[in-house]
Amino acid sequence: MTSNTLTPGIAAGRLPGEDYSRNFADLHPVLDDHEALVAADRCYFCHDAPCMTACPTSIDIPLFIRQIATGTPEAAAKTILNQNILGGMCARVCPTETLCEEACVRETAEGKPVQIGRLQRFATDTLMAAGVHPFERAAPTGKAVAVVGAGPAGLSCAHRLAMHGHDVTVFDPRPKAGGLNEFGIAAYKSVDGFAAKEVDWLLQIGGITVETGQALGAGLSLEKLKADHDAVFLAIGLAGVNALGVEGEDKDGVDDAVEFIADLRQADDMSTVPIGRDVVVIGGGMTAVDAAVQAKLLGALNVTLVYRRGKDRMNASVFEQDLAASKGVRIITNASPKAVIGNGAVQEIEFEYTDDDLAPTGETFRLAADQVFKAIGQTLGRTDLPELDGRKIAVNDTGRTSMAGVWAGGDCASGGDDLTVTAVAEGRDAAEDIHATLMA
Amino acid sequence: MANLASEFIGIKSPNPFWLASAPPTDKEYNVRRAFEAGWGGVVWKTLGSEGPPVVNVNGPRYGAIWGADRRLLGLNNIELITDRPLETNLREIKSVKRDYPDRALIISLMVPCDEDSWADILKRIEDTGADGVELNFGCPHGMAERGMGSAVGQVPEYIEMVTRWVKKHSRMPCIVKLTPNITDVRKPAEAAKRGGADAVSLINTINSITSVDLDDFAPEPTIDGKGTHGGYCGPAVKPIALNMVAEIARNPETHGLPISGIGGVTTWRDAAEFMTLGAGNVQVCTAAMTYGFKVVQEMISGLSDYMDRKGMTSTSELVGRAVPNVTDWQYLNLNYITKAKINEADCIKCGRCYAACEDTSHQAIAMSEDRVFTVKDDECVACNLCVNVCPVEGCITMERVAPGQVDERTGKVVPEEYGNWLEHPNNPGNACAAE
Known part of the structure; x- marks a missing residue:
């Protein structure tokens, strides 16, 4: 256990103990009362506010900010949670810089939007700290709904259905509910076990049973779920990871970024999480940035994120790219992996420069790598599902699939970005449609 | 100094x-x-x-x-x-x-x-x-x-x-x-x-x-x-x-x-x-x-x-x-007519002028699908509320309708001369006001 940042290979404990807690501290600590009042006062209470339109869950942002400004953060939280039951997590992980805050008129006016995300967190944290669950379950309807997947879409759907009085069973293959809130997402965005606390808080509505260790295809079948319930909501996410499709991909040290992030999130002690000295992350989305930044925070000496197209095509927002750069991650664009080189374990990885249309240039370079993370997208990874639209389950605006009685939402379903907030909206909207259908 | x-x-x-x-x-x-x-x-x-x-x-x-x-x-x-x-x-x-x-x-x-x-x-x-x-x-x-x-x-x-x-x-x-x-x-x-x-x-x-x-x-x-x-x-x-x-x-x-x-x-x-x-x-x-x-x-x-x-x-x-x-209201020039003008280049599209005018005033501001705000000269009474609620200083101005031009709200030509309430035909004090 005497490794440091120079230790070759993959090793744990590269940093002095105190560095871990500092590195993985809250990225944006919650505003204090006065900061919240000052931030709230900047809101212009726009008519038909652009921020609200830009929010996938259509939170009434001007209203909740005014409620904060007038000293009623609990009322603000209820305004938020009415539209988005996972408003607490969304306040932490939403790419606000490309959603509400990008649309904020103060961004137009002075390049400094109202801090909507942090205000949302102030409100929801205040309410949750008070232990208040501001919604009540309607009288039981006697209807039973199965929700497959306890991630943002599934939880959102389950809560809304339970609120309407339905009995909901949520199935999830993992040992804990929360989905990507619990197993994805960088640790510094959800500190102090927030994801689990939020699930516990959400379940206070009642009428929801969570069954963990239950995977579709391994014990659960869609046919059986349909037979046993009045409706089924599929929120199974994307379980498969795209392969690089290059020679040497099977060498030791070539790992899935999502698994690395999940292990890291579940680690009680960050100093026990092994990381390479020279780490290469392949991909250009949020997962790639989360993996690269956290690799650096764990003490990797060199972390390089390599994306095959130009910077402006990266799915990770400019804020995320800047965050990575500020933590010391080197970003290389317009380069595609060609081969993983090494004797048993990866030692180097070769890339070829490619233009924005991925046309190869014939010019190659190599990066030293004792660990490579693949973050080039995920797939459904199964076929026993309703009809697909491309690589996802085809759904209409309210989440209906090709199969009667089966709805779907979140990352596994077509339509919308693969964002937590989008998943919450889809789960909520499907729940409303399920409710309307069951009560018709 | x-x-x-x-x-x-x-x-x-x-x-x-x-x-x-x-x-x-x-x-x-x-x-x-x-x-x-x-x-x-x-x-x-x-x-x-x-x-x-x-x-x-x-x-x-x-x-x-x-x-x-x-x-x-x-x-x-x-x-x-x-x-x-x-x-x-x-x-x-x-x-x-x-x-x-x-x-x-x-x-x-x-x-x-x-x-x-x-x-x-x-x-x-x-x-x-x-x-x-x-x-x-x-x-x-x-x-x-x-x-x-x-x-x-x-x-x-x-x-x-x-x-x-x-x-x-x-x-x-x-x-x-x-x-x-x-x-x-x-x-x-x-x-x-x-x-x-x-x-x-x-x-x-x-x-x-x-x-x-x-x-x-x-x-x-x-x-x-x-x-x-x-x-x-x-x-x-x-x-x-x-x-x-x-x-x-x-x-x-x-x-x-x-x-x-x-x-x-x-x-x-x-x-x-x-x-x-x-x-x-x-x-x-x-x-x-x-x-x-x-x-x-x-x-x-x-x-x-x-x-x-x-x-x-x-x-x-x-x-x-x-x-x-500083004078009395009755001496203010009623023939001085202005209209609000929204400078689109300065507008940050908050819509406060629209909400204020539509909800509380004269319905004189139009809002397009893409949030372009325009004053309707045929409705604008020049109350100045839009100017007051606009967060961008100078974005909305009050522009004078030149004498000789038609005020689109009243359909009347703007008079050259000063005219106050004391002389106005609607003033009950003016015996000749009503025939």
Whole structure:
């Protein structure tokens, strides 16, 4: 256990103990009362506010900010949670810089939007700290709904259905509910076990049973779920990871970024999480940035994120790219992996420069790598599902699939970005449609 | 740099910025600091009669309202006149005046409403070297319950009577400080003039309750569960004060009576505004209480720069410049027609103009799908609300419809000539209006 940042290979404990807690501290600590009042006062209470339109869950942002400004953060939280039951997590992980805050008129006016995300967190944290669950379950309807997947879409759907009085069973293959809130997402965005606390808080509505260790295809079948319930909501996410499709991909040290992030999130002690000295992350989305930044925070000496197209095509927002750069991650664009080189374990990885249309240039370079993370997208990874639209389950605006009685939402379903907030909206909207259908 | 030297009713000061009679001027220590910071004059906190001094409450004596980031907008107080012995104050006044002969030092006075009391106090302050007296007929709390302060200021006959006593028993210049807690400020000003006052100063504070504690159900500031009305001051009262100063300045009965302008003066610009409406100088309190004495330096540089830009060499050139332009509603030109114009390049698309106009005014702003806001000239009455609610200064302007053009709202050609209500056909007073 005497490794440091120079230790070759993959090793744990590269940093002095105190560095871990500092590195993985809250990225944006919650505003204090006065900061919240000052931030709230900047809101212009726009008519038909652009921020609200830009929010996938259509939170009434001007209203909740005014409620904060007038000293009623609990009322603000209820305004938020009415539209988005996972408003607490969304306040932490939403790419606000490309959603509400990008649309904020103060961004137009002075390049400094109202801090909507942090205000949302102030409100929801205040309410949750008070232990208040501001919604009540309607009288039981006697209807039973199965929700497959306890991630943002599934939880959102389950809560809304339970609120309407339905009995909901949520199935999830993992040992804990929360989905990507619990197993994805960088640790510094959800500190102090927030994801689990939020699930516990959400379940206070009642009428929801969570069954963990239950995977579709391994014990659960869609046919059986349909037979046993009045409706089924599929929120199974994307379980498969795209392969690089290059020679040497099977060498030791070539790992899935999502698994690395999940292990890291579940680690009680960050100093026990092994990381390479020279780490290469392949991909250009949020997962790639989360993996690269956290690799650096764990003490990797060199972390390089390599994306095959130009910077402006990266799915990770400019804020995320800047965050990575500020933590010391080197970003290389317009380069595609060609081969993983090494004797048993990866030692180097070769890339070829490619233009924005991925046309190869014939010019190659190599990066030293004792660990490579693949973050080039995920797939459904199964076929026993309703009809697909491309690589996802085809759904209409309210989440209906090709199969009667089966709805779907979140990352596994077509339509919308693969964002937590989008998943919450889809789960909520499907729940409303399920409710309307069951009560018709 | 413009010369700010000021002469007000014969009292000279290096600049027209005086500290008003208030907590900042209660004792030698503060006043010396004020003069060191650059204040042109000080009105010493109100002295009362000989004898045991008044006592103040020992709970909170100030209440406040705030704007964004706790910027103090309004302050109220329930502090009484000085609670220090008369002799102490007199000794200190003499000492300060001796060391700062170039600064104005005025003594504020409030004693019971009988001639002997006034004759006595005036005699006692004679050898302090002070430049003048200010009669506190304004304080609306505490002392008013004892027949002093605004209890006098609300009765023009008393003002005239006491002012006459003061002029009879003293040769000092006399400023009468007026309360705004009346319906027509011209009446007490006229009374002061009749009594022989050399000047009036206004406004004193406004009766107020700043807020209510919604847990204890008690007004703020709260003392042991109870509160009382206090005197309101600070930036929030400035518009009220400006109007009262202007009313006195343009009243034929009091026109030319020197005015010391008080009420929310916070910046050089506020001071300049008071002066254009007829104030020969200004008195400041809340700004100093909020930010300290150093604020006077901004007032000095700001007023000086402004006067330089305007080519003015003396503050007297500024005093009263706006008075001729203050008129009655009935004389406003009804043929002056404007329309709001939204500059799309400056618009940040918040939609506040639209909400204000659509919900609360004349439905004269159109909003497109892509949030372009346009004024409908055929609906716009030029109320100016959109300008006032727009967060971008200068984005919405009021543009005049030139004479000879058609006002799309009325369908009528805009007349060249001035035309006011007195001449308007709809005025019932015009016999020829209806055929």
